Amino acid sequence: MERVALNDHLREIRLFRGRVIASIVFFILLILALIARLYWLQVLQHAHFRTLSEDNRVKIFPIPPTRGLIYDRNGTVLAGNLPSYALEITREQVDDLDATLAGLAEIVDVSPADLRRFQRLRWRKRAFEGIPLRLRLSAEEVARLAVNRYRFPGVDITAGLTRHYPQGGPLGHVVGYVGRINERELERIDEANYAGTNHIGKTGVELTYEDVLHGTVGYRRAEVNAVGRLVRELDVTPPDPGRNLYLTIDHRLQHAAEESLAGRAGAVVAIDPNNGEVLAMVSNPGFDPNLFVNGISSKAYSALRDDPDRPLFNRVLRGQYPPGSTVKPFYALAGLETGTVDAKHRVFCPGYYSLPNDEDHKYRDWKKTGHGWTDVNKSVVQSCDVYYYELAVKLGIDRMHDFMDHFGFGRVTGVDISGELGGLMPSREWKRRARGQAWFPGETVITGIGQGFTLVTPLQLSAATAVLANRGVGYRPHVVSAEENPITGEIAIIDPEALPPVPRRKEANWDAALTAMFDVVNSPSGTARRIGIDAPVHIAGKTGTAQVFTVGQEEEYKENEVHEKLRDHALFMSYAPYEDPQIAVAVVVEHGGHGGSAAAPVARAVYDAFFASQGVSDGN
Amino acid sequence: MRALDIPLTGRGSSPGQRRGLLARMHLDGPLLLGLFVLGGLGLAVLYSAGGGHTDLVVRQLLRIGLAVAVMVLLAQVPPRRLYQWSPWLFIAGTGLLVAVLAVGDIGKGAQRWLDLGFVRFQPSEAMKLAVPMMLARHLAQKPLPPSFWRLLGGLLLMVVPVLLIAKQPDLGTSLLIASSGFFVLFLGGLSWRLLGGATVLAVPGAWILWEYGMKDYQRQRVLTFLNPQEDPLGSGYHIIQSTIAIGSGGTYGKGWLNGTQSHLDFLPERSTDFIFAVFGEEFGLIGALVLLLIYMLIVGRGLYIATVAQDSFSRLLAGSISLTFLVYLLVNTGMVSGLLPVVGVPLPLVSYGGTSLVTLMAGFGILMAVHTHRRLLPT
Structure with missing residues (x-):
């Protein structure tokens, strides 16, 4: 053993050195692989990883x-x-x-x-x-x-x-x-x-x-x-x-209208005819919006949803009612402006009307005994139906439609609250398109008193009244008048948008229509005379009663016998002051009965509130 | 006892003759310099990874102090003594590994720690030195290259502790110990034919292991390694975040203390196993190359010490310790840069943590002992 030791020793050193060199070569290859990896990560892919790292750390x-x-x-x-x-x-x-x-x-x-x-x-x-x-x-x-x-x-x-x-x-x-x-x-x-x-x-x-x-x-x-x-x-x-x-809303008018409706379902809209500003817009019953902010409880929601008076239903925009007699001033004007009738033209009202070729079918007047000889003024003031039956037949449905179209009937007003419905102003063309049927003369007759197919929203009625009061010059109804930057306090006024004016032929015709509306409120025989008493300013208007329930030919409509939900809607359209219109008010009281007794007093309450705030006292 | 006879035949220089303080303390200057530079760099990165707080740094300094003491202590031990101790150390260590499996504490889901009452102790760490010592002794008993049966015996000596540690389970440590044992066998003269044969057999072996030997979650782990994007918030998260950190560092890095990935907690384990990512993010490619160079110099010095060692035992042990140190480095950096699967191997001398630091420094103590207890031979 001892003798071979040195030999072995040198051999072992050679072997060992060979192995060390082999190891070094092997590990240098591995280190080069690592360096290549680092080069790839840090140089070639650097931009990619830098982006990832930024994304990692910056949160918005x-x-x-x-x-x-x-x-x-x-x-x-x-x-x-x-x-x-x-x-x-x-x-x-x-x-x-x-x-x-x-x-x-x-x-x-x-x-x-x-x-x-x-x-x-x-x-x-x-x-x-x-x-x-x-x-x-x-x-x-x-x-x-x-x-x-x-x-x-x-x-x-x-x-x-x-x-x-x-x-x-x-x-x-x-x-x-x-x-x-x-x-x-x-x-x-x-x-x-x-x-x-x-x-x-x-x-x-x-x-x-x-x-x-x-x-x-x-x-x-x-x-x-x-x-x-x-x-x-x-x-x-x-x-x-x-x-x-x-x-543009005045919350006092809003409260006044709501109080005056006194729990009855209905709608009130007040518009400034001079610029289209909506001063009040009440759909009753309303609801407390605070309930919805943080999620309404299902119990509270079903109570609102199942309420028969439908508090969530916005009657102002989406309630479509037959306008009833509130359209009479418009048709009166239509008759005069188209030259179909003149102010002196008289119709004898026996309490009913029949088409010349169909004597059997009687179109009743609301007054059974009739109004006797009736001219245009009396037809508005006393709301004679027969006059308008005859006038409608003379005008024909297409001329009626075209004239009413100027006032926005049958079209959305374009108010700046969404969800508005457009009502309906029928025409031959509409009936053919929508119903696939021909127009019947009898339909023209009842359209003359705002029944039949005609539907209006309270907003349309008040907007049309504003245009009428302003003698054909109208503005698009709107509820927002200005936007304010809360930081700078800068106020951007939103200008009222003028609508295409209604063509005017003779001022006297407009005078006749508006005077008749004045007399509705201010003459002893007017249907809304009660609200004229002690009014702060002169009010002009027209009552309307819209049928919900069709009475058979030989039957008679008796208010207290009809179920409340089938009772007529009470309507009133009006403006004031008569001499210088500043506010036009339309009222619908659902199943309220007569326009004069149910709807007109609500308008009066709005006028009182409006003119009280303007410093106008009673008995102007 | 053959190998240790050799120094006795030469005319060694007499101890204590014209020697500096380092030599008198049996310390190796170049190795010490490399270790200090690396340690200092490590503390600087640790300071950054710790979010600019000094507490991690202070605790690590205490550990470095302890580790240096162990190193100095071991440097005083002549290799002859280590040769004598190896079997006892190996037997004790293996016994403790068995004990750990039986009664050990469970830390981070693995049984590694043995609580001796006054100190918590990880027997697997001791085995990092005991296994190469035992194998070096085993081979040095006969002339090299070893016979087939001696190799087989060495393989058995290695496999027992490796399997015990793998069962804890501590894949990283068992891998390191296996490689340290392998290096002894390889440096000792494991024949290329056997090595080649084993490599050829490894390919079908791996396939059989994949098909029949692995459980689903183990396969999943391998798949996640191959494509970390598959599981970006699970096991792939570490790798994705560390590659982002390194990649975003670029050529020159974001600068010391400016790493965003690490400071904003995106990088997991950033002061321990993944500290290389912090380094790569803050110092860039240039910094990483410098770091690798320092490691190379230390390993190079270790291999030099091994080649000039005077007996087979010292040579094999010193060579194995040096190369294992390199394996540490490559497994850790390979893992952090996404080249290797995630195994818990710290970046040697830089990662925060005491146990591995002490073991590593003990290894360098042995290297120094090997070098400074030489007797000069006539050349």
Whole structure:
């Protein structure tokens, strides 16, 4: 052994060195592979990874803009933002969640629904994110929590803004309401602009002016770590708050109309004929928009939905009623302006009318005994039906349609609240198209008194009245008059939009129609004479009673025998002052009976409120 | 005892003659310099990975102090002693591995720790040195290259602890120990024919393992390694985030303390196994190359020490320790840069953590002992 040791030793060293060199070669190859990998990552793919790393660390947090306020024409807030306090729990700061929940339940009301929502959110949110347990804490609850706060680490009271409608029900249909954004709306809106916003306009002005009220979202760019916790704020793009809106509505008129309707279903619209501003727009019964803001309970909702008076139905825009006799001033004017009749033309009214070739079918006058000899003035003042039966036959349905079209009958007014229906002004062409039938002469007869196919919305009726009062010059009805930038205070006035004027042939014809309306209210035989008494200014108008229930040929309509829901609708169209029209009011009282007794007093209440605010006292 | 006879035949220089402080302490200057540079760099990166807090750095400094003490201590031990200790160390270590499997603590889902009451101890760490020592002794008992049966015996000695550790399960450590044992066999003269044969057999073997030997979750782990995008928030997350960190560093890096991936918590395990990603993000390709160069110099010095060692045992042990150090480096950087699957291997001397640091420094102590306890031969 000893002898071979040195030999072996040298051989072993040679072997070892060979193996070391082999190892070095092998590992150099591996190191080159590693360097190649690093070169690929850090040089060739650098831009890609740099982008990924930026995405990793910079998160964009939206700052929702503050929703614009809505004021009435006097600056009274109709829709505001109220601070609301919510109770939030941050899980990672709570040692014993169950004990905390139990302890909180002793201090504030925690419903099972609140707990369910909390437990549901608990698994969706990260440990450092606050989870709401209670929303809309009362002031008392906030105070109690503040006192007991030391007992509950990880429990915070957070402040937010929630939409509030201080005027409540009477303005619900006009202002509308906001509610949580639903799936259909998500498809429609620019999601980026609604990041961080939970609510969106659902109806009324809140819906139509959503874009203006909402504003533009702002952003906070911030560094976050891997679990999304904010580390450092980088920069902030402040949101552009929504514009405040000034409505043309006067909330006092709104309340006056609502009170005057006294619980009856109906609608009231008041328009300034000089610019189309809608001064009041009441659909009764209304609803409290505040119910909808944070999600209406299903119980409250079914109560509203199942109410036979349909409080959610906006009668002003979507209620289509036969106009009844309220169309008579228009047809009177039509007869005069087309030269079909003149102011002296008289018709004998025996209480019924028959077409010359069909003597058997009697078209009744509302007054059984008839009005006797009737000229155009008397036909309006006493609302003689026979006069208009005869006039309609003379005019023919197409001329009636074309004339009424100038006043907007059968067309949407284009008011700046969506959901409006257009009513119906029939014509031969319409019937052929819609019904596939020929026009019958009898249909022309009843169209003359606003029955048959004719339908109007309360808004159309008041808009048409405004055009009539303003002698053919009309403006598109609108409810928003100005937008205000809440930061700069800059106000952008929205100019009224003039409508194509109604062609005027002779002023005397218009005088005749308007004088007749004046006499309706102010002459002893007028159907609305009762509201003329002690009126602050001279009112001109026309009553109407629209049939809901068709009375058979040999039967007689007896109001107190007919079920309330089949009773006639009471209508009234009017304006004031007669000498210088400033306000046109249309009223519909559903199943109210007679226009003169049911609808006209409501208009009078609106006039009283309007002229009281203008400083005009009774007995002008 | 054959190998240790050799120094006795030469005319060694007498100890203590014209020697500096380092030599008197049995320390190797170039190796020490490399280790200090690496350690300092490691602390700087750790400071950054720790979010600019010094507590990690201070604790790591204490560990470095302990590890340096162990290194200095081991440097005093002549290789002859290590040769004598190897069997006992190996037997004790294997016994402890069995004990760990029986009664060990479970940490991070694996049984690795043995609680001796006053200290928690990881027997697998000791085996990182005990296995190459035992194998080196085993081969050095006969002239090299070893016979087939001696090789087989060595293989058996290696396989027992490797399997015990793999069962804990600690794949990273068992891999390192297996490679340290393999290096002893390879440097000792494992015939190329056997090596080639084993490699050829490995291919169908791997296929059989995949088809019949692996459970679904194990296959999933391999698949995730091959395509981390498949599971970006699960097991692929580490790799995606670390490649983003390295890639976003670019050529020159984002600068010290400016790594966003690491500071914003995107990078998991950033002060331990994935610290190379922090390094790559903050110092870029240039920094990574410099780091690799420092490692190369340390390994090169280790291999030099091995080649000039005077007996087979020292040569094999020193060579194995040096190459295993390189394996540490390559497995860790390969894993962090997405070349290798995720196995828990720290970046040697840089990653935060005490146990592996002490073992590594103990290895360098042995290297220094091998070098400084030489007797100069006439050449």
